[in-house]
Amino acid sequence: QVIKVYSEDDTSRALEVPSDITARDVCQLLILKNHYVDDHSWTLFEQLTHTGLGRAIEDHELVMEVQSNWVMEEETKLYFRKNYAKYEFFKNPLSFFPDHMISFPSETNAALSHSGILQMFLSSSTYPEIHGYLHAKEQGKKSWKKLYFLLRRSGLYFSTKGTSKEPRHLQFFCEFSNRDMYMSLTGKKISGAPTNYGFCFKPNKSGGTRDLKQLCADDEQSRTCWMTAIRLLKYGMQLYQNYMQPYQGRSGCSPLNITPMRSISENSLVAMDFSGHRSRIIENPTEALSVAVEEGLAWRRRGCLRLNSHGSPIAMSNMAIHRSQSWFHHKISREEAQRLILQHGLVDGVFLVRDSQSNPKTFVLSLSHGLKIKHFQIVPLEDDGKLFYTLDDGHTRFTDLIQLVEFYQLNKGVLPCKLKHYCARIAL
Incomplete structure (x- = not known):
């Protein structure tokens, strides 16, 4: 079987693969062929061009099975890129599930530990309830309705009466065994959603994009919470095994007591x-x-x-010394920068540097922190005939952008966190 995989700069590579190849195996193959460093964040993405939807294919999924569900009218591509947020919730679950959106079974001790939350999500007998408001697109209409949703082991429900959780007021919305979950990458543009934080469920066999169940949250934290909880509900222990696979064989790795490399x-x-x-x-x-x-x-x-x-x-001239750096993106818009960072995962410290669109002589550092993307202007300063770059009104000065990035990789300075992972446009 032959599959075609694209990279961020839309170069592509055709690979001949066995029919039972998994997404992780395809990533390993591309890492070897391109001599990349394997830091366990490389991911295969499925992207639907016309509808602006995308999802990270789970490491254990069979790629040929994913492709067999594609429909002709929707131009779908496989992309190879890094996703730093892929298993971040195993390392830091407390930041993914805010207190106001999660409730535990009544017999559970109120103050759950880091590993306690994960064990409850992965257990087959109990499951925390996720609840909160979401906007739902009404079937066959262009309008959206704000409803109170609840996620339970049996599926996703909404309340027909305010925030009531009584069984008579709960209406079934969908379950996930025969549907895949996608994130909206284009914000409000294509779907006409009330916010930029859309996600949806698409049947993985037939029906294509006609049978989409579309939702959108009020903010990124809410969307991330819902999508993470649904992934854990759908794949459970398999997701944890995917996360642990690179660490297998390392001494001292007991379940849920991992010190990530x-x-x-x-x-x-x-x-x-x-x-x-x-x-x-x-x-x-x-x-x-x-x-x-x-x-x-x-x-x-x-x-x-x-x-x-x-x-x-x-x-x-120091003016163009940054052009050769992987973290620098020439002439991309604020929206493109946000999409790139979102696709690489909203982990603290994911960043890129780009030209400013509003001021041609300045640059912008786009950085992910606290599930938000923030933009910091890098201003050139001239002093005594020499050109410097600064993020903090000249208090800290750098002769070029490389020096600036290297400094903030070691020190957070005026930034909310250090620069950790850069978004690169790799060529296959």
């Missing part, structure tokens, strides 16, 4: 001192920072002097 980017940021007879790791963070800044400045001083065709040195 440090990310590749964190492992690469080890400060070394090679000035003596023997190299040493610099443990003191203050010393490490000053060494890093000094090294960076020395490298730039050497790098900014190049020989011209006549053999005399010429000074290179």
Whole structure:
């Protein structure tokens, strides 16, 4: 069987694969073929171009089975990209389920621990109830209605009488065994939804987009809570096994007592001192920072002097030094930046740098924090004939954008968190 996989820059690669290949196997194949580093965040996405819907295909799903459910009129593509939020709820469940949206069975101790919440979600006998308001698109109409929804083990329900949970007031909305859940990637544009936080359920056999059950939340936290709870309800223990697979065989990994491996980017940021007879790791963070800044400045001083065709040195401009960096995205809009970060997962520290559309001479750092995407303007400053870049009105200055990004990867400074994972447009 041949499948075609696209990357963020719309280059594609055809792969010949066995019929029982899983999404994780396809990712492993592409990692090997392209010599990428495997940090366990690579994901296969299914994207419906016309309706602006997308979903991360779960690692255990059979890719040929997913493709066999595609319908001709809907242009559907497979994308290979990173999704840092894929298993984030196993590491930090408390931030995914706000108190006002979740209630536990009455016999449960009110103060549940980190692992207690997960064990309850993964248990086959109990299941926490998720509840709150959602906007639902009325079947066969263009209008949306705000209703009080409840998620139970048997499916998703809404109340016909305010926030009443009495069985006589609850009406069945849908269950998930024969439906896949998609996120709206285009906000209100295509669906005419009242907010930008849409998601929906599509039959995974027939019917295509005609039988969509469309919902939208009032904010990102609410959408993330509903979608995470529904994933856990649908896949249960299988999801936990997918998360644990890369760590299998590592000592001390007992269920729900995992110390996740440090990310590749964190492992690469080890400060070394090679000035003596023997190299040493610099443990003191203050010393490490000053060494890093000094090294960076020395490298730039050497790098900014190049020989011209006549053999005399010429000074290179720092203006375009960032163009070659994976985190820099030339001429993309605010909306495109938000979509890219959303697709890479709303984990604290996911970022990219782009040109500002409103002010051609400035740049913008787009950063995910607290399930929101924030934008910070990077302003060029001229002082004593030299050009600097700053995020904080000139208090901290950098000779180029690379230096700025490297600084905020080590220090949060004026930002809400450090820069951790960058959104890259990879080519296949």
